[in-house]
Amino acid sequence: MLITKLCFRLIILTTIVNLCVSCHNNAEKKIPKQEIVSEEGTHWWAGITADGHLMPMDSTYSHNLIGDNKGNQIQPLLLSSKGDLIWSEAPFNFTFKNGTIVLDSVTGDIVNLKAGNTLKEAYLHASDSFFKPSGKLPDELLFSAPQYNTWIELVYDQNQEDILKYAHAIIDNGFPPGVLMIDDNWQEDYGKWDFHPGRFSNPKAMMDELHDLGFKVMLWVCPFVSPDCDVYRDLVSKKAFLVTEARESIKSALPQKDFRGNPKPEMVTWWNGISAVLDLSNPVAVDWFKSNLENLKEKYGVDGFKFDAGDTDFYRQGISDKNVTANDQTLLFGAIGLDYPLNEYRAMWKMGGQPLVERLRDKNHSWEDLQKLIPQMALEGIMGYYFSCPDMIGGGDFTSFINDAKLDQELIVRSAQCHALMPMMQFSVSPWRVLDEKHFNAVKKSVELRSKYSSTILKLAKEASLTGEPILRSMEYEYPNQGYATIKDQFLMGKDLLIAPALVKGQKEKDIIIPKGNWKDQSGNVVVGPKKITVKVDLNDLPIYVRQN
Incomplete structure (x- = not known):
């Protein structure tokens, strides 16, 4: 059965590669x-x-x-x-x-x-x-419940004991189970996609326990292979990597083959070192990569994958088997995720309309980066990437949380409120660990609010998969040419839900633009637009208005 599935997927991949090659060949003329x-x-x-x-x-x-x-x-x-x-x-x-x-x-x-x-x-x-909508949806749990990522709590010390502690703490602190993402360094090495035996004594038992708690589990993966492992040596012989381009200035000094006569892989510098990068235009490389993913699913019960890296930058220097562009290598990495309803990507090219989860790049623990969430999420929507996630609550850049970093409790609350009614909501830093009771309760309230509107969010996601209409929308999208194009601190979910989170430190009042129509707030008061109003935004407040038909 596994062989049949892989053969079918390779046929799909071959079709995409041929399209990429065709685009590359047609693009050789400069316009x-x-x-x-x-x-x-x-x-x-x-x-x-x-x-x-x-x-x-x-x-x-x-x-x-x-x-x-x-x-x-x-x-x-x-x-x-x-x-x-x-x-x-x-x-x-x-x-x-x-x-x-x-x-x-x-x-x-x-x-x-x-x-x-x-x-x-x-x-x-x-x-x-x-980029027509595919009619397909990523796993519904990604929308209906908060997501949890182990990155900020464990960083590179991903291990069985602490992952289970994190999962139990989620439940014990009154948060609902959802998708749990085990981040980078759970594996033996980059390219050796199995649980590290020194940090995971019984990964199958861990997976079973997480499932029993109500979680679905994703693992972090990337298209890199460390050059000092047996997997690398095997894949070199199969020509699975991008190879070094012969540069005129060093052709005579730098041979383009290794001592075994294999094409010399291009070594790519990335945030975790120097690695060979898979050539995704080569079915051999994709077959090997997917076989590893399927093994993790069948051996341990893994539910899906967080596909990190895949940036065009990593493909610019090497030569591929089919001579496809760096951009199309990114597209081919995205195509792999189509086989997994539980997926997440940060880097993407030309895959709008597909059932792929697109996350904003890592944000700092800062008010400035919090204020970027709404306009960046709105832009994703009108580029066809509407199944989107606004990074991690409080920020996903781990350097903001280590050593003597000072956390802003108010920022974490406002970040949670901003996430609460977006297409997806993802925690990483543990609110129960870093917040006092007042701020922690405010975060819990935002989770409860999401639960109240989860059916609405899921309904909008299903509609997006059929119509292509963004889930999260800017004011300009729904109310065009009325002077709303530069509004970046409030947004619409569909056409009936207006959300205006507080995004400024110490903010006590917020100006909100109410568009044409009758809009009911959470207290039952109806505001008739268009008009500008000013409302109080105490720590627990997230202004929400529902359009009345």
Whole structure:
């Protein structure tokens, strides 16, 4: 059965690789620089998630999509508030300045059209034309309950005893079970995808206990292989890695084969060292990688995987089996996750509409980064990456939590409130460990609030899988051309739920823009828009308004 499944998946992979090769071959012709002038007052959004807080683009902005995903999802798409869209199947470099977009280094045909008069019309046309919704949904538990990640609590000391302690503490402190992600360093080595025997005495028993507690379990994986292990030696002989490109300046000094005569793998420097990187255009590499994932599922009962790395940066220097681009290597890594309803990605290229969970890149434990969540999540939605997660509550950058780092309890509360009614909500640092009673109770209240609205969130996720409509939406998306394009501190879930979290330290009052219609707050009061109101935002307050039909 396993062999049959893998053969079927390899057929799918081969089809995707052929499409990537076709795009690469068609892209070898350089298209002349193009200049697009938009009408006055037009706002533009570009498909670079990590810069969502800079959208809509101000007077000047530029980015090269070729081999640079900025540590997050990218999409070869620009959308305007006036219904314009720009798309290319190949990556390109662009500059926005004073309403004019200049495209250069273009290697694929550019689609430039007017799909209507609004951001929503432009997006829906792009979705229908270039990344249709698949009709499939990631695992429903990712939406219906909070997620928990072991990273901040354990960092590189992932071990059976402490993982179980973390899971039991979740339940003991009154939090509901959900998806539990075991992060980096549970494995023997990068590429040796089995539990480290020194830190996991009985991984099957651990998995059974976690399942009995009500959790589904994901494991962190990446497309790297450490060069000093037996797995590396075997994969070199099978030509499973990107290989070193012969550079003119050092051809005579640097042989391109190892002493066994195998093509010399490209060694990639990444945040955990130097590794060989799998060539995902080679079915041998993908077959090996997926076989490891399937073994973890069958041997231990693992439910899914957190697919980390996969950034275009790691593929820029090496040569692949099919000579596909760095961007398309990222796409091929994303395609692997289609076999696993429990998945999570941080880096992505051109996989909008697919049932893949897209997480914002790691955020610092800071108010500045908290304020980036809403605009970045809203941008993900209009790039087709609507099954999205706003990183970890309080921040996912572990350096903010080690040594003598001082935690801001108010920030963790406001972060939890911001997450509470987004498509997904993910904890890592333990609130019960770092918060006093007052702040801890405020966080628990945000979890209870999510439980109240979980059916609404899941309903919106199911609708997104069929229609392509974002789950989380900006004000401009639903209420176009009314002066809302630059609002970044409130958002809509669907069209009927308006959420305006406090995002400033010490904030006691918040100005909220109520759009046209009748909107009921949590006390039952109805506000008639459009109007601007000011409300109190004490520590336990998360302003929510429900549109009345």
